Amino acid sequence: MFKKLFGKEDKNISIVAPVNGKVVALDEVPDPVFSQRMMGDGMAIEPSDGKVVSPVDGEIVQIFPTNHAVGVKTSNGLEILVHIGLETVSMEGEGFEGHVSQGDKVKTGDPLVTFDKDLVAEKAKAVVTPVVITNYDDAVESFEVHQTENATAGETVIASVTAK
Template sequence: MLKKLFGGKKSVEEQMVAPLDGKIVSLDEVDDPVFSQRMMGDGVAIEPTGGKVVSPVAGEIVQLFPTNHAVGIKTKSGVEVLVHIGLETVSLEGEGFEGHITTGDKVNAGDHLITFDMDLVREKAKSTITPVVITNYDDSVEQFHPSYMDGAHAGESTIITVKTK
C-alpha cells in the first residue's frame, strides 16, 4: 500500500565488474567527444590488455551491433550498460570481432560476450580504449562511484557501483 502511495520502484545498489582485463580510467581520457563529454551517459573506460570481453552485469542483451564491436545490456533494475570496444571500430565492419551471444540472451556478470583481435584493432582502428557507459544514466542513477585502477581483472574487479533511482 505504501509503495502505491509513494512510488513503486525501490532503489538498489548495482555493481559492475570489468568487462576486460586492463587499466580502468576516467572517460575524460577517451579521445572521442561522444564519450569524454558523456553524451552517451557516464561510466569509465578500459585500456585493455586482452581481447576477451565479458558481461559487466547480470541482465539481458538488448543490443549486439552487427559488427560485434559493441553490446548493450539491461539489468533487472533497469540500468542500461554499453560496452563499446575501441574507438572508430565500426569502420572495421566486424573484422577481428566474434560475438558469442545474441540479442535477448540472459547473461550473468563474467559471462563471455565477445572476442576481438587486439593487434588488428590497434592497427586498423583509432584506439583499443573501451568505454563502459550507463546509457540511461539520467533516468536510472542516483549515486555513481567509479573505481579507477591498474590491473583490473575481467569478471572480477568492481569498476562501478551505482545506487539506482
Template sequence: MLKKLFGGNKSVEEQIVAPINGKVVSLDEVDDPVFSQRMMGDGVAIEPDDGKVVSPVSGEIVQLFPTNHAVGIKTKSGVEVLVHIGLETVSMEGEGFEGFVKTGDQVNAGDHLITFDMDLVKEKAKSTITPVVITNFDDVVDNFDPSYSDGADAGQSTIATLKTK
C-alpha cells in the same frame, strides 16, 4: 508517504565489474567527445590488456551490433550498460570481432560476450580503449562511484558501484 507504506520504488545497488582485463580510467581520457563529454551517459573506460570481453553485469542482451564491436546489457533494475570496444571500430565492419551472444540472451556478470583481435584493432582503428557507459544514466542513477585501477580483472574487479533512483 504511500511509497514508504507499500514498498514503492526502492533504490537498488548495482556493481559493475570489468568487462575486460586492463587499466580502468575516467571517460575524460577517451579521445572521442561522444564518450568524454558523456553524450551517451556516464561510466568509465578500460585500456585493455587482451581481447576477451565478458559481461559487466547480469541481465539481458538488449543490443549486439552486427559488427560485434559493441554490446548493450540491461539489468533487472533497469540499468543499461554499453560496452564499446575501441574507438572508430565500427569502420572495421566486424573484421577481427566474434560475438558469442545474441539479442535476448540472459547473461551473468563474467559471461563471455565477444572476442576481438587486439593487434588488428590497434592497426585499423583509432584506439583500443573500451568505454563502459550507463546509457540511461540520467533516468536511473542516483549515485555513481567509479573505481579506477591499474589492473582490473575481467569478471572479477568492481569498476563502479551505483544506486538507482
C-alpha cells in the same frame, strides 16, 4: 519472488570490468562522444587482451552486427554499453566474434565478445573500451568509479551505482 512480494529490489549495482586492463576516466577517452558524456556517464578500460565479458547480470538488449559493441540491461533498468575500441564500426566486424544474441540472459563474467586486440590497435582510432550507462540521467541516483591499474574481467568492481 520475495522482491515482487515485498517490493524491495536491490538498487545497489556493482559494475565489474568487462575486460582485463587499466581503468581510466571517461575524460581521458580521445573521442568527444564518450569524453563529453554524450552517450552517458561511465569509465573506460585500456584492455590487455581481447576477451569481453558481461559487466553485470542482465539481458542483452543490443549487439551490433559488427560485434564491436554490446548493450546489457539489468533487472532494475540500468542500461550499460560496452564499446570495444574507438571508431571500430568502420572495421565492419573484422577481428570481432560475438558470443551472445539480443534477448540472451547473462550473468556477470559471461563471455560476450572476443576480438583481435592487435588488429583493432592497427585499424581503429584506439583500443580503449568505454563502459557507459546510456540511460544515466533516468536511472542513476549515485555513481562512483573505482580506478585501478589491474582490473580483472568478470571480477574487479570498477563502479558502484545506486539506481533510482
